[in-house]
Amino acid sequence: ASTLGAAAAQTGRYYGAAISTAHLGEAAYVNTWTAEFNGVTPENEMKWDTVEPNRNQFNFAPADRIVSQAASRGMKVRGHTLVWYQQLAPWVGGLDANNLRSAMLNHIAQVAGHWKGQVIAWDVVNEAFEENGTRRQATFQQKLGDGYIEDAFRAARTADPGAKLCYNDYNTDGINAKSTGIYNMVRDFKSRGVPIDCVGFQSHLSANSNLSSYQANLQRFADLGVDVQITELDVGGSGTGQANVFRQVTQACRAVTRCTGITVWGVTDKYSWRSGDTPLLFDGNYGKKQAYTAVLDAL
Numbered sequence: 228a229s230t231l232g233a234a235a236a237q238t239g240r241y242y243g244a245a246i247s248t249a250h251l252g253e254a255a256y257v258n259t260w261t262a263e264f265n266g267v268t269p270e271n272e273m274k275w276d277t278v279e280p281n282r283n284q285f286n287f288a289p290a291d292r293i294v295s296q297a298a299s300r301g302m303k304v305r306g307h308t309l310v311w312y313q314q315l316a317p318w319v320g321g322l323d324a325n326n327l328r329s330a331m332l333n334h335i336a337q338v339a340g341h342w343k344g345q346v347i348a349w350d351v352v353n354e355a356f357e358e359n360g361t362r363r364q365a366t367f368q369q370k371l372g373d374g375y376i377e378d379a380f381r382a383a384r385t386a387d388p389g390a391k392l393c394y395n396d397y398n399t400d401g402i403n404a405k406s407t408g409i410y411n412m413v414r415d416f417k418s419r420g421v422p423i424d425c426v427g428f429q430s431h432l433s434a435n436s437n438l439s440s441y442q443a444n445l446q447r448f449a450d451l452g453v454d455v456q457i458t459e460l461d462v463g464g465s466g467t468g469q470a471n472v473f474r475q476v477t478q479a480c481r482a483v484t485r486c487t488g489i490t491v492w493g494v495t496d497k498y499s500w501r502s503g504d505t506p507l508l509f510d511g512n513y514g515k516k517q518a519y520t521a522v523l524d525a526l
């Protein structure tokens with residue numbers, strides 16, 4: 228195959244990119260996205276501060292632009308994200324526990340309901356764990372306690388029964404305290420019938436990342452009976468070092484049957500959120516980097 232998407236499709240997987248509406252007017256950006264990728268995650272457009280800037284007032288238009296382009300090209304859409312302590316609308320922070328719970332459940336019902344049937348997987352909850360494997364002490368956790376995560380998953384299942392429901396986090400790129408805390412939560416959810424279908428590994432990496440237990444970590448989650456996905460891959464660096472890390476991640480996903488797809492967190496280095504890190508597969512002129520070839524060969 229000669230594109231990332233087509234190569235991934237040979238094994239039933241997708242290869243996606245985060246896309247921002249800010250650049251949809253740039254032909255080379257859109258052309259590279261649609262030529263190379265068969266999946267998409269809106270980079271910011273489905274986050275709370277955009278979709279519900281005021282209580283019960285919803286703004287779906289920005290993400291709809293991405294979803295409709297994806298649909299017309301048969302691309303898979305990942306929904307990102309329903310419950311996260313960042314990029315929250317300011318009004319959410321002022322709520323007491325009862326109002327926060329009902330606002331969270333309403334947000335999930337409205338947002339997942341709006342894109343029902345159009346999103347293959349939702350990052351239902353994002354970044355809820357600390358590096359030491361305990362729950363992150365942020366808005367939802369502080370006011371609602373541990374139960375908010377399973378409440379969110381149940382609400383998402385009701386809103387869009389066909390979407391895979393994922394927990395998503397970073398610094399989970401091997402067997403470590405954080406990934407083990409998440410692993411224990413997923414095991415508990417599976418044992419109690421809480422509806423969780425997948426775990427997303429953001430994989431914001433660098434050329435010197437140690438990936439010695441990356442594949443084993445994906446596999447131990449898969450063995451719990453959930454799919455795994457690489458959801459926000461980028462690798463700071465350049466040349467052979469960067470290409471090797473991209474290759475290792477690609478090979479790890481291929482080696483794990485339940486690893487269903489990879490998403491890179493952007494198309495071109497010039498628009499990466501990690502400015503200066505040149506962490507993506509296409510340079511600022513949309514030229515294919517060494518890392519691109521490594522990925523295409525490994526898919």
Ligand code: XIL
Nearest residue numbers: 270271307353397429459492499500
């Ligand atoms: C980032 C976006 O790329 C930026 O444009 C935005 O300013 C901040 O958020 N983890 C996530 C993503 O789950 O939503 C973040 O995306 C990167 C870290």
